[in-house]
Amino acid sequence: MAHGPATGLSRWLFTTNHKDIGTLYLWFSFAMFMLGGVFALVVRAELFEPGLQIVDPEFFNQMTTMHGLIMVFGAVMPAFVGLANWMVPMMIGAPDMALPRMNNWSFWILPFAFAMLVSTLFMEGGGPNFGWTFYAPLSTTYAPPSVTFFIFAIHIMGASSIMGAINIIATILNMRAPGMTLMKMPLFVWTWLITAYLLIAVMPVLAGVVTMMLMDIHFGTSFFDAAGGGDPVLFQHIFWFFGHPEVYIMILPAFGIVSAIIPTFARKPLFGYASMVYATASIAFLSFIVWAHHMFTVGMPLAGELFFMYATMLIAVPTGVKVFNWVTTMFKGAMTFETPMLFSIAFVILFTIGGFSGLMLAIAPADFQYHDTYFVVAHFHYVLVPGAIFSITAAVYYWLPKWCGNMYNETMGKTHFWMAFVGLNLTFFPMHFVGLAGMPRRIPDYALQFADFNMIASCGAFLFGAAQVMFLFNVIATIRGGKKATAEVWENPEGLEWTVASPAPYHTFSVPPTVK
Amino acid sequence: MKQISSANPVTLLSLKLVAVAVSMFAFAIWVMPPLYDLFCEVTGLNGKTGGKYEAVEVKVDTSREITVQFVVTKNESMPWGFKPRVGSIKVHPGEEVEMSYIATNLTGNGMVAQAIPSVVPFKAAQYFHKTECFCFNQQPLQPGASADLPLRFIVDQDVPKQVKTITLSYTLFDVTEQKRDLLASAAP
Numbered sequence: 001m002a003h004g005p006a007t008g009l010s011r012w013l014f015t016t017n018h019k020d021i022g023t024l025y026l027w028f029s030f031a032m033f034m035l036g037g038v039f040a041l042v043v044r045a046e047l048f049e050p051g052l053q054i055v056d057p058e059f060f061n062q063m064t065t066m067h068g069l070i071m072v073f074g075a076v077m078p079a080f081v082g083l084a085n086w087m088v089p090m091m092i093g094a095p096d097m098a099l100p101r102m103n104n105w106s107f108w109i110l111p112f113a114f115a116m117l118v119s120t121l122f123m124e125g126g127g128p129n130f131g132w133t134f135y136a137p138l139s140t141t142y143a144p145p146s147v148t149f150f151i152f153a154i155h156i157m158g159a160s161s162i163m164g165a166i167n168i169i170a171t172i173l174n175m176r177a178p179g180m181t182l183m184k185m186p187l188f189v190w191t192w193l194i195t196a197y198l199l200i201a202v203m204p205v206l207a208g209v210v211t212m213m214l215m216d217i218h219f220g221t222s223f224f225d226a227a228g229g230g231d232p233v234l235f236q237h238i239f240w241f242f243g244h245p246e247v248y249i250m251i252l253p254a255f256g257i258v259s260a261i262i263p264t265f266a267r268k269p270l271f272g273y274a275s276m277v278y279a280t281a282s283i284a285f286l287s288f289i290v291w292a293h294h295m296f297t298v299g300m301p302l303a304g305e306l307f308f309m310y311a312t313m314l315i316a317v318p319t320g321v322k323v324f325n326w327v328t329t330m331f332k333g334a335m336t337f338e339t340p341m342l343f344s345i346a347f348v349i350l351f352t353i354g355g356f357s358g359l360m361l362a363i364a365p366a367d368f369q370y371h372d373t374y375f376v377v378a379h380f381h382y383v384l385v386p387g388a389i390f391s392i393t394a395a396v397y398y399w400l401p402k403w404c405g406n407m408y409n410e411t412m413g414k415t416h417f418w419m420a421f422v423g424l425n426l427t428f429f430p431m432h433f434v435g436l437a438g439m440p441r442r443i444p445d446y447a448l449q450f451a452d453f454n455m456i457a458s459c460g461a462f463l464f465g466a467a468q469v470m471f472l473f474n475v476i477a478t479i480r481g482g483k484k485a486t487a488e489v490w491e492n493p494e495g496l497e498w499t500v501a502s503p504a505p506y507h508t509f510s511v512p513p514t515v516k
Numbered sequence: 517m518k519q520i521s522s523a524n525p526v527t528l529l530s531l532k533l534v535a536v537a538v539s540m541f542a543f544a545i546w547v548m549p550p551l552y553d554l555f556c557e558v559t560g561l562n563g564k565t566g567g568k569y570e571a572v573e574v575k576v577d578t579s580r581e582i583t584v585q586f587v588v589t590k591n592e593s594m595p596w597g598f599k600p601r602v603g604s605i606k607v608h609p610g611e612e613v614e615m616s617y618i619a620t621n622l623t624g625n626g627m628v629a630q631a632i633p634s635v636v637p638f639k640a641a642q643y644f645h646k647t648e649c650f651c652f653n654q655q656p657l658q659p660g661a662s663a664d665l666p667l668r669f670i671v672d673q674d675v676p677k678q679v680k681t682i683t684l685s686y687t688l689f690d691v692t693e694q695k696r697d698l699l700a701s702a703a704p
Contacts, residue, residue, distance in 0.1 A: 098526045166533045170526045204537045208544025220694060223549055226632050227591070227689030231564075234552050238544060301559055301638065 016100035025082025032074030039067035044461040060444035061129035068132025090497040093177025098170035106163035113156035120146035136224035136235040165199035179515035188256030240291035254391035265341035266333030279318035312362035339413030343394035354382030375435025401485035405503030408478040419467035426460025569645035576610040610673035621657035643672035
């Protein structure tokens, strides 16, 4: 049984090892993060000054669309699945994932999906240009011919996510070490269990909505075509029935990561473990009944507006429980500020700012002013960049010594943090102001009064991008060498993953540990 | 590594989860659209009006008058002439009213059009009954031909008191591609 990895390329092609597959997911996600980042920089470069300078509006639309699609489906989701692959078996004392062969497949179909998606940029008529939300009829009647490739790419990504989610649930529910009851599981495992259920519930709905688009485009149905008795607003309802749980899919695992890191560096156990679990479950439940707050302006009965407004505001309660728990965990703790902790504290502060702008958007009458402006862009970037991206970065710094056995360069890590932190706030904070002043989103040109703030935002974006190149350099340098890490890595961290050697052996927990 | 006893619960659970995923897919395609249509019909959401209405014996409520306005929109590349005979009329709730639209195919090609109605305010939609409407069928027209398109409707006597004006909007869509067969039977 005790054998190491195969050699050469076939190790990666045929691997069923959860650590190998986790690594593949993480590298793939980083590649997509860079690609999506380049698309974002094209957008910011065009918006550096008013007027049309660098790209034509048609290509600009493709860049905003592809940036959104690549970041959501290519960067954030695979990164969390990669972290789950690496950490969930090690955290629950399992030797591997429950379905290792399916695990291999769910990764290896992803590169094909994204190759197909990105290749549309080179096709006649260009790639998707209808925004990452691909509202019909923009994505049906008026779509470029390449939309069919986009649809199939979404199908494949969906299949990959569903398989990954099934695997994670099967692993968590069946392979925990003896004594590891559900309420003893680390929060990262808990949040992923709930996320996996969300994925299984809503990724098929996404597959359904793109299938209906496919039927409308090629097979003469009229799901979203008013001429044939359909309704484009139906698209928005189905899309956001998927879309709102989707945004929690991108944030719940982040809650788990931060709940692991903050106690380590505050040197106190996590405050309110059980309430964290229940808050996560409540957020997941509420995510299914708030979707129409994305579409307050389509024309809804007053009762509908009120229901979705109050249900949305209700989400602030469990989210507030979490934020207070993190703050209380740090309160009077013996805190140190290593890179993972810096990213986690920034997560708590900036995610809360994003949450508050979300509350503002939830106010239905006010939303008519904010709808489709840069205020919305500022809001969701404040929850996704410091939320998902910072937590993933924190997780990489936190567990990288466990993965490769070497300590990363702390100075470079801190420099990365401060560049990213300043860059992020420079980029997205001014967007609140231009949004409130009425700058619409998804436009390549804008009125002159927005020029200064947009220039600041573009400078910040390039700073943020440079910080990520430094991150890449730091990670590669750590993998290639550096100070040896101990098995514990940090001071008294909690969790089974710290009981195995650093770097983690290729096979861990072949004999299940006993959890007291 | 093969342990039959531990493999079974994993397989069973995985199959259950696959079943959930498949049923959510089916839910999205076969349940959500009809459910949405039903919901719109019941609530008048998006101003959707019902299908053909069978007139029932009712008392005409002459104590109040409601203005019904007629507006038309031609969807993007629709090159037809299309307008109501009158801009608006005053009706009593419960009274059956007839009016008509005139459509002209201004192009050199035979075309088929489909009109889609919508009513504002939304809460009036369920009280606006069409007993006869050209929107129930597609309308084929030969090049240069015109047609008078009849509409008969009743504003329900139960329409809420605060509704003083109802706007009926028709959007005309070009469905020539899908319904070319109708052209052959159309009068020249």
